[in-house]
Amino acid sequence: MATFGTLSDRLAETFKNLRNKGKLSPADVDATVREIRRALLDADVAFDVVKAFTGKVRDRALGDEVNKALNPAQQVVQIVNEELVEILGGQQRRLEFAKNPPTVIMLAGLQGAGKTTLAGKLAKWLAKDGHTPLLVACDLQRPNAVQQLQVVGEQAGAAVFAPEPGNGVGDPVKVAKQAIKFAKDKVYDTVIVDTAGRLGVDADMMKQAANIRKAIDPDEVLFVIDAMIGQDAVATAKAFQAGVDFTGVVLSKLDGDARGGAALSVASVTGRPIMFASTGETLDAFEPFHPDRMASRILDLGDILSLIEQAQQAFDEDEARAVAEKFATDSFTLDDFLKQMQQLRKMGSIKGMLGMLPGAKGMREQLENFDEREIVRTEAIIQSMTPQERALPKLLNGSRRLRIARGSGMTVTDVNQLVQRFEQASKMMKTVAKGGVPQVPGMGPIPGASYGGKKAPAKKKGSKAGNPAKRAAQNAALASGAKPAGSAAGGSGSGFGLGGGAPAGDKAPSAEEMASLQKFLGRG
Amino acid sequence: MFAKKTIDETTWDELEEALIGADFGPDVTEQVVDGLREQVQRYGTTDPADLKRMLRETLEERLSKLDSTLKLSARPAVVLMVGVNGVGKTTTIGKFAKFLRNYDRTVVVGAADTFRAAAVEQVATWAERAGARIVRPQQPGQDPASVAFQTVELAMREGVEIVLIDTAGRLQTKSGLMDELGKIKRVVEKQTEIAEVLLVLDATTGQNGLAQAQAFIEHAGVTGLVLTKLDGSARGGFVLAVQEQTGIPIKLVGQGEAIGDLTGFTPHVFVQNLIG
Numbered sequence: 001m002a003t004f005g006t007l008s009d010r011l012a013e014t015f016k017n018l019r020n021k022g023k024l025s026p027a028d029v030d031a032t033v034r035e036i037r038r039a040l041l042d043a044d045v046a047f048d049v050v051k052a053f054t055g056k057v058r059d060r061a062l063g064d065e066v067n068k069a070l071n072p073a074q075q076v077v078q079i080v081n082e083e084l085v086e087i088l089g090g091q092q093r094r095l096e097f098a099k100n101p102p103t104v105i106m107l108a109g110l111q112g113a114g115k116t117t118l119a120g121k122l123a124k125w126l127a128k129d130g131h132t133p134l135l136v137a138c139d140l141q142r143p144n145a146v147q148q149l150q151v152v153g154e155q156a157g158a159a160v161f162a163p164e165p166g167n168g169v170g171d172p173v174k175v176a177k178q179a180i181k182f183a184k185d186k187v188y189d190t191v192i193v194d195t196a197g198r199l200g201v202d203a204d205m206m207k208q209a210a211n212i213r214k215a216i217d218p219d220e221v222l223f224v225i226d227a228m229i230g231q232d233a234v235a236t237a238k239a240f241q242a243g244v245d246f247t248g249v250v251l252s253k254l255d256g257d258a259r260g261g262a263a264l265s266v267a268s269v270t271g272r273p274i275m276f277a278s279t280g281e282t283l284d285a286f287e288p289f290h291p292d293r294m295a296s297r298i299l300d301l302g303d304i305l306s307l308i309e310q311a312q313q314a315f316d317e318d319e320a321r322a323v324a325e326k327f328a329t330d331s332f333t334l335d336d337f338l339k340q341m342q343q344l345r346k347m348g349s350i351k352g353m354l355g356m357l358p359g360a361k362g363m364r365e366q367l368e369n370f371d372e373r374e375i376v377r378t379e380a381i382i383q384s385m386t387p388q389e390r391a392l393p394k395l396l397n398g399s400r401r402l403r404i405a406r407g408s409g410m411t412v413t414d415v416n417q418l419v420q421r422f423e424q425a426s427k428m429m430k431t432v433a434k435g436g437v438p439q440v441p442g443m444g445p446i447p448g449a450s451y452g453g454k455k456a457p458a459k460k461k462g463s464k465a466g467n468p469a470k471r472a473a474q475n476a477a478l479a480s481g482a483k484p485a486g487s488a489a490g491g492s493g494s495g496f497g498l499g500g501g502a503p504a505g506d507k508a509p510s511a512e513e514m515a516s517l518q519k520f521l522g523r524g
Numbered sequence: 525m526f527a528k529k530t531i532d533e534t535t536w537d538e539l540e541e542a543l544i545g546a547d548f549g550p551d552v553t554e555q556v557v558d559g560l561r562e563q564v565q566r567y568g569t570t571d572p573a574d575l576k577r578m579l580r581e582t583l584e585e586r587l588s589k590l591d592s593t594l595k596l597s598a599r600p601a602v603v604l605m606v607g608v609n610g611v612g613k614t615t616t617i618g619k620f621a622k623f624l625r626n627y628d629r630t631v632v633v634g635a636a637d638t639f640r641a642a643a644v645e646q647v648a649t650w651a652e653r654a655g656a657r658i659v660r661p662q663q664p665g666q667d668p669a670s671v672a673f674q675t676v677e678l679a680m681r682e683g684v685e686i687v688l689i690d691t692a693g694r695l696q697t698k699s700g701l702m703d704e705l706g707k708i709k710r711v712v713e714k715q716t717e718i719a720e721v722l723l724v725l726d727a728t729t730g731q732n733g734l735a736q737a738q739a740f741i742e743h744a745g746v747t748g749l750v751l752t753k754l755d756g757s758a759r760g761g762f763v764l765a766v767q768e769q770t771g772i773p774i775k776l777v778g779q780g781e782a783i784g785d786l787t788g789f790t791p792h793v794f795v796q797n798l799i800g
Contacts, residue, residue: 041550044730047541110728111753111781112610116641142781143618143649144642151641167649199756226610230547230730232758239757253609256695258732281609281640 028072029061036080036299043298045261046234049268057083081295088263089291091273095248098219101189102134104180106216108209108244109224110236111197114252114278116145118224119194120152121278121286126190127157134188136179137162138172138212139196149194156283159188172196172208177215193218200239209244221246222275225266228258233265241270251289252278263294334390334422338382380408381418393419526576531564535572539579546798548761549731556582580795586764587791590773594748594788598719600679602687602712604672606705606744607724608736609693612752614643616724616778617688618650619786624686631656634675634689636668636708647690653783657684668692668704669711676715696739705744722775724750727760737766746770752778755785759798 033054040050060083061076097103105122107115116139123133135153137160139145146166153160161179164170176193183191195212198205213221223246225233240246249270251263254277267274274294279285382390384407389395396404396419405412525538536557543553556579563569563578596603603620605613614637621631633651637643638661651658659675672689679687691708694701712718723746725733740746749767751760751774763774774789787793 038550041544042731044732047544110756112612112726114610142646143614144646147645148640148642155641199753201755201757226726226728228608228726228730228732228736229728230733230758230762231545232547232728232756235757236728253695255697256608256732257697257735258730261730 024061024064024072024075026062029058029076032073032076033058033061036076039299040261040264043259043261043300044228044230044233044265045298046231046265046269049234049265053083053087053264053268077299081299084264084295084298085291087267088274088294089289091267091271092289092291093248093273093275094288095275096219097190101187102180102183103190103220104193104216104218105190105220105222106193106195106213106218107222107224108195108240108246109197110199110226110229111142113197113224113226115139115197115224116148116152116194117281117283118222118250118252118276118278118286119149119192120156120158120283122192123153123158124156124283125286126192131190132188133158133190133192134179134183134186135160136176136191136193137164137166138176138179138193140164140166140170140172140175141168141196143167145194145196152283173211173215176212180216191216200236200243206239206243209240213244220248222248222250223266223272224250224252224278225262227251227254227260227262228256229262233262234269237266237270241272246270246272248273248275250274250276250278251294255279255285259298259300260294261298264298334382334385334393335387337422337426338379338390342379377408377410377414378418381405381410381415384408393422526572528572530570531572531575535575536561539575543761546759546761547730547733549734549765552761552765576799580799583764583795583798584791587767587774587794590767590771592748592773592775592789594775595719596686598717600676600684600687600716601719602676602679602689602716604689604691604709604712604718604721604744605724605750606691606721606740606746607693607750608695608726611693611724611726611729612750612778613693613724614647614650614690615781616722616750616752616776616786617647617690618654619778619783620776621651621654621656621688622783623786625655630683630685632675632679632684632687633658634672634687635660636671636675636689637692638664638666638668638671639692643690643692650783656688669708672708672712673715676712680715696736702739702743705740709744718745720747720775721745722748722750723772724752725760725763725766727751727753728756728758729760729762731762733762734765734769737770737772741770741772746772748773748775750774750776750778751789754797755779761798 036057037050037054040053041047045053057076057080060079064075064079095105107119109115119135123135126133133156135149135156135158137146137149139149144167146162146164150160150162161175161182163178164175172195179191179193182188193212193216195209196205198209200206221244223237223240225237229236249263249266249272251260251274254260263274266272274289274291277287277289277294279287381404384404385396389400389404396415401412401415401419404410405415408415525535525542528535539560540553540557543556544550548556559582560575560578564575569575569578595601605617607613617633621633624631631651631654633647633656635644635647635658637647644660648658648660657678659671659678661671662674668691675689676687678684689708689712691705692701694705696702709718709721721744723737723740723744725736729736737746737749749763749772751763754760754777766772767774774794777787777789777794779785779787
């Protein structure tokens with residue numbers, strides 16, 4: 001469960017003692033860029049691509065306006081991530097269909113890349129979308145490739161055009177030509193041409209591919225490349241681009257744990273869009289390519305980057321310090337609470353944000369069920385209170401609660417529940433502020449570094465998650481990096497922690513963070 | 525870089541680039557370059573041709589530390605072929621069967637990839653081309669362990685000398701599939717010892733090759749490596765790290781799609797092709 005990946009650990013080491021946030025000296029940048037370079041090479045990004053890429057990052061890092069919310073390592077990493085996403089996704093587009101059917105899609109790539117399986121996936125996906133795909137068996141050389149496509153076609157529910165038996169018998173160029181005619185006659189609106197795997201250095205085979213292409217004039221030529229490919233990605237991509245040329249790229253076997261640096265290499269060197277990701281052996285394991293996820297995977301930092309980004313947008317240092325002070329001095333009011341929730345909303349989708357925290361993968365179910373409108377409702381209730389009431393919830397008698405309920409379009413029960421939750425929340429905040437571990441009913445011992453999958457019971461769709469107020473408050477504390485009194489946000493400047501307060505080398509969220517997350521998602 | 529007149533900083537940069545480009549990976553590259561820098565300093569080397577020789581010797585020495593012979597003296601000698609998807613297991617079985625048939629050994633192939641579309645037919649074609657017998661699954665989707673069992677049983681019953689078992693490609697991240705491999709192994713080991721478990725690695729693989737090897741060793745007890753697709757532009761440098769970190773020797777090399785394109789592993793030849 002790579003949350004803080006090895007790059008992150010190394011950066012934490014590099015910047016353990018660095019105090020000055022914001023300042024980006026060449027020495028700082030170089031140290032980080034060295035680590036980035038190493039990480040990218042480990043991730044199989046091509047040498048030349050790494051060189052050019054880190055050069056660009058360095059220039060940007062030294063030229064960019066300084067960011068006061070992040071330390072130099074974080075700033076550089078943020079730039080790296082942006083640049084990565086730009087290269088990986090800059091050209092992205094969807095599959096282009098021909099004005100006059102059939103749309104012809106040709107597949108090309110090295111041996112074993114996953115072309116035939118992809119052909120089946122494409123056929124199935126297109127059929128689901130209402131198209132009528134025809135699979136064409138133009139790998140007439142690998143033993144039983146034709147048969148494999150036929151089985152795959154059957155599984156996908158698509159017709160297969162295979163006039164030749166293969167295994168060395170038949171001319172792929174002829175078959176391709178015949179297939180187009182067949183498709184037109186029988187009114188198939190898409191044709192997917194599977195071809196034999198071939199080496200970039202095999203001139204004869206590259207010629208054959210070029211001939212197939214010439215014969216069928218495809219609307220798309222998809223270059224299928226295995227996510228685990230190493231430095232050879234560049235030579236191979238270039239050879240295919242020169243030999244047969246392609247309009248798009250598909251990255252396969254992404255269900256493995258290869259970092260997939262080849263994606264960056266191929267996108268960089270050929271400028272072609274990476275259109276799809278193949279993520280398994282079944283015909284459903286197929287999705288559009290996500291550049292941001294890929295960038296994260298290559299860098300191996302989990303999604304901590306996004307969290308940093310959002311943290312910095314929503315909070316400035318003073319604000320965070322003020323909040324921490326408030327918690328420490330025990331004066332957390334409904335007003336503060338409202339402010340926190342508004343900050344939270346500014347941060348963007350809470351679901352999205354939660355999904356990015358370490359351990360979130362195990363909580364997907366809860367994430368699905370979380371209803372963000374709870375926050376809006378809670379806000380409405382608080383906004384119907386007078387400033388006096390917000391400062392002193394004890395004032396809220398029956399008639400006040402009725403007024404508030406009416407004013408916010410809620411029920412008195414809703415108001416009661418909010419007040420109750422707020423009181424629980426502020427109690428918990430005080431405990432955290434004082435440095436203790438809050439008692440979380442039902443959690444039991446909280447393992448520090450492992451995310452035991454404590455799941456909430458399955459919820460009905462649309463049901464309200466319990467305790468939104470409490471969760472919002474805890475999450476606000478979490479997001480602002482407010483830690484127990486004594487390490488106010490922005491003080492330690494160490495390592496590569498969450499939001500700015502985590503000690504260097506902390507590999508897992510603290511027990512409080514886990515507790516608040518769990519509370520956030522489970523029934524209160 | 526070796527054609528230049530002297531050894532300078534750019535030589536080292538170029539050397540690093542070449543080693544990374546061959547997929548040796550940043551760690552091994554650093555070790556090799558540092559080691560050579562030290563040697564060059566110690567011996568006062570100035571001629572890049574000498575550096576080239578030193579590089580060749582370093583790599584050859586490191587790659588020669590293990591015994592690359594196949595242990596096939598048992599009867600039957602059972603060989604299990606494993607690896608991730610698309611690396612060339614089935615093609616290697618075809619080539620290996622042919623190789624053994626060339627030495628007049630009797631061979632039976634077990635078509636234990638019962639998952640992938642037309643995998644059985646594919647390996648059956650290879651067996652036929654090689655002149656080997658084949659045991660197919662009795663029904664589609666049959667448990668691969670039982671196919672393996674049936675193949676070994678036939679070999680023992682009829683005195684076939686070598687058993688080659690094809691398995692489905694599986695990513696090392698799929699724990700269920702890795703467990704399945706363990707099961708295939710255990711089932712066969714009830715009948716007889718397994719002579720070799722060969723992990724097939726694609727030369728185009730990058731640094732993930734090491735992770736693949738480690739996972740397969742843990743679950744399947746790999747005894748040898750097969751490096752395939754060396755006829756392409758990839759150099760397969762990651763196998764050095766794999767050999768050194770796992771202690772598993774490279775035993776076979778595949779260089780093409782034709783039935784004869786299989787050789788044993790010779791460090792000298794491998795390095796020669798790498799450096800030129």
